[in-house]
Every structure is written in structure tokens, then in C-alpha cells.
């Protein structure tokens with residue numbers, strides 16, 4: 415079993431869009447419009463960094479890494495990386511595909527000199543939370559500056575939990591400090 419993570423190729427974008435919609439199906443509210451954003455791998459590839467994970471040469475998962483300034487970034491403050499739309503095909507789950515994708519986002523953040531990585535998630539995404547916690551993410555509830563619930567970039571308003579990364583921040587600093 416080999417997992418390879420790399421930037422998505424143009425020929426894979428339609429498949430990645432469908433994979434993302436399918437992976438999020440359990441969490442979707444009917445007709446809330448979010449599926450459109452999940453499917454839109456073409457725009458994510460243009461406006462952020464879209465990665466694909468291949469499991470034994472087949473497309474198995476994806477993540478969207480948002481560098482500073484990307485319109486897909488929802489939460490990142492200056493000096494923070496962010497990732498969104500982590501999705502793994504059901505048949506490929508439980509083999510470390512998501513872990514490889516999250517590791518790539520941490521690595522990209524370190525390369526770009528960021529001191530933290532943030533992401534938003536929903537309370538019911540328990541499988542993802544175990545992974546994040548294992549990888550050092552810590553949960554914080556972040557009120558929007560106004561005190562209003564956080565608003566997603568697509569304009570949908572949900573009370574959201576935010577995983578912020580005090581520990582990762584320190585870990586990244588330590589790794590960066592250790593490099594020549």
C-alpha cells in the first residue's frame with residue numbers, strides 16, 4: 415500500500431470534486447448550497463493549493479491548503495496556514511490517507527514560515543477530530559471578533575468549532591529552529 419500526496423492535476427479535478435461531495439454527504443444539510451463549493455475543485459486549484467492523495471495509484475483523498483491571502487481562507491490570522499475540505503473516499507479510509515494530507519499541510523505551512531495552522535470543523539465530524547487531536551491540534555471555540563457566530567466564506571452562518579494549534583505552533587517552531 416503506497417500513499418503519494420501531490421498537487422492535483424487538471425485532469426483529476428472533476429473526480430476530486432465528486433469525491434469531496436461524496437465524503438461530506440453525511441454532514442450536508444439538504445440544499446444548503448455548500449455542495450457547490452465542495453464540488454468546485456477547479457476554483458480551489460486556481461485560488462488555493464489543491465492536493466490529491468493517491469492510494470496505490472488511485473485518487474483516494476484531497477485537501478485544500480490555503481496560503482495567506484487565498485480567498486478560500488476563512489480563519490487564518492497573519493502567520494497562519496489553513497486547510498479545508500479534507501476528504502477521503504470511503505473505501506480508502508483507515509489507511510492513513512488523511513494523515514498524509516494533513517501532514518502535507520503542516521509541511522507547507524512550515525515551508526511558508528507560518529507559525530500555526532488552523533481549520534474549522536463541525537461537532538459531528540468525530541472521525542476527523544480523533545485524527546486532528548492525535549496530530550496535536552487542540553480545540554478552541556473562537557468567537558468572531560464581533561461576538562457573532564463565525565460566518566463561513568460561502569455566507570452560511572453556523573456556530574462552528576475551530577481547531578487551533580498551540581501545540582503545532584510550538585512544534586513547527588521547534589522543527590524550523592532545528593533546520594539548518
Ligand SMILES: CC(C)(COP(=O)(O)OP(=O)(O)OC[C@H]1O[C@@H](n2cnc3c(N)ncnc32)[C@H](O)[C@@H]1OP(=O)(O)O)[C@@H](O)C(=O)NCCC(=O)NCCS
Pocket residue numbers: 437438475499500501502503506507508509510511512513514534535536539541542544545
Ligand atoms: C475524516 C477523514 C478525512 C479521515 O480519513 P482517513 O483517511 O480514514 O484517515 P486516516 O486513515 O488517516 O485515520 C483514520 C483512522 O485510521 C487509522 N489508520 C491509519 N492508518 C492505518 C493503517 N495503516 N492501518 C490501520 N488503521 C490505520 C488511524 O489510526 C485512524 O484511527 P482513528 O479512527 O482511531 O482515529 C474521512 O473519514 C472523511 O473524509 N470524512 C468525511 C469528511 C470529513 O469529516 N472531513 C473533515 C472535515 S474537518
